[in-house]
Amino acid sequence: MARSRLLPDNFTLYLVTTVVLASLLPASGRFAQALEVATTVAVSLLFFLHGAKLSRQAIVAGIGHWRLHLVVVASTFVLFPLLGWALRPVLQPLVTRDLYTGILFLCALPATVQSAIAFVSMARGNIPAAVCSASASTLLGVAFTPLVVGLLLTQNAAMGDPLDAMGRIGLQLLLPFIVGHLLRPWLAGFLQRRASVMKVVDQGSILLVVYAAFSHAVIDGLWTQVPLSALAGLLVVCAVLLGLVLTITTWSARRMGFSKEDEITIVFCGSKKSLVSGVPMANVLFAANVAGAIVLPLMLFHQMQLMVCGVLAQRYARRTADSPAAPKPALPKGDTRAG
Template sequence: MARSRLLPDNFTLYLIATVTLASLLPAQGVFADALAIATKVAVSLLFFLHGAKLSREAILAGIGHWRLQIAVVATTFALFPVLGWALSPVLRPLVTPDLYTGILYLCALPATVQSAIAFASMARGNVPAAVCSASASTLLGVVLTPLVLGLLLAQDAAMGDLLGAIGRIGVQLLLPFIAGHLLRPWIGDFLKRRTSVMKVVDQGSILLVVYAAFSHAVIDGLWSQLPLSAMAGLLVVCGVLLALVLSVTVWGSRRLGFSKEDEIAIVFCGSTKSLITGVPMANVLFAANVAGAIVLPLMVFHQMQLMVCAVLAQRYARRPADPALTAAEAAKA
């Protein structure tokens, strides 16, 4: 196990630096107003570019494996929320009310795309199915995330009007995504040749939203209201959720008779949660003064899932090669 796998990646360090900057120099006044506009533009651009990157061929290639796709959707939008809700008596006392709302929000989010596919590839899993599952999860999340969250929060006023929330997500996230995908035949190759630009837009948009969200939260007294015990409790809660979901997906995949390659796709697509989708969506769903606390569990879970899944992918990759697959590959050579 490489030691580097257990260290934060560069983007996580950027996130920490952004939260620190917002804590020391929060955006206020005219700058905060300009930042709000810039954030909306950046997020719309982010989803436009993600729509343009989405491969229709990859989706069609994986749709035929409907049992695997149902398993991933069920894990992402049913198992996670049920665990977050059912474990409320145990988890809620460990954190503050806003952090627990953030945990429920985390449970309702779609799967990550890049990380899930990368881990499935590293582990020698069913990569086409992983691409399909992760992409479909992002699209379904536009509608399912606010619906599931509305059920979890019930009478909680943190999210406001449910239909209004879905409408705002549709306008700010889904429409740019669809526009980007429709323009893919003309701009897809151009974007493929400029992956470094895409990475800057990806990470820059998220950092901008995080800075804006935490600026509001800091001004409203986030850190003065957040005891160290709650931060420690948050680490425990994220660890418990991740361990339970990984255990259930591994056990369930084997009980349902999936191949090892399919199991890998289910585990990595079902157990991960998208930071790139979750941070902008929180900015749309929640009031500015609570959005910072809401995304904090997601940021902690994001780093935890990267470290744990990297180790798990390495373990899968060390398994002996399937003789049947090896023979088939040799025959094609």
């Protein structure tokens, strides 16, 4: 079981295939223009459906645990950025400048929803609190991510005005999310019966954006600017970052006296970074010619967090086998682990 968690999932294989396709056949001309419109529509539809799928009851069930939520938010939007900034003199020489910009962008992203909840469930953690924290992180990311990226990359010309970016992210991501959630009473049943529809939109929209971003980057010479040594260095940087965050969140949860179920929720919600939110945000925040290099660290970190947290969740499950588990509401259906 643990060995299977170390293997790439199907979605990761789709991502790799998309990068290869963009490298060999990058979109250009009118096709690239049409692709840009298609990605905008697909991403808006994705967040519309995520809003419709979000259970208000699950949020209410976990919202009272404010200490836990503050720790998760602090890990997501304070600890990660501080580590990325503080370690820059040590870690940036391992990669290229654009790749480390992608690392700093990764540090500013919100947490995942689906995969975080799935791992908390596997480890027998506090699922209502996980649903609340992960969902709140996605919404807070609309405001926090552009501001944090703006602070970390004050000298980066590839990024525009953070406030302008916040408005565009709100229009493309938050507005469809809110509209979808308001229409949840009419759409929830359909989405539960048609989980495959959610999966296609979920994965398809991300693959479209990745293909568009890498097409721009390849045309501008991405692979001639990123040597193999930098890719190896990127693996080290992502491993160091993930290892530090997992260690710090675990230590902090125990030091602050949280229960084992709450510790599990803090560790898995506070250490995740969302591919679903990150790829569209990179497309909004950065110039097209650097977006490919910006999302490359996120793609690698995404797979690494799934593999490491899969093993960690099983260890937690064994450790808590004799202790009472937190109440378990139904998990979101159609989890593609793409969050």
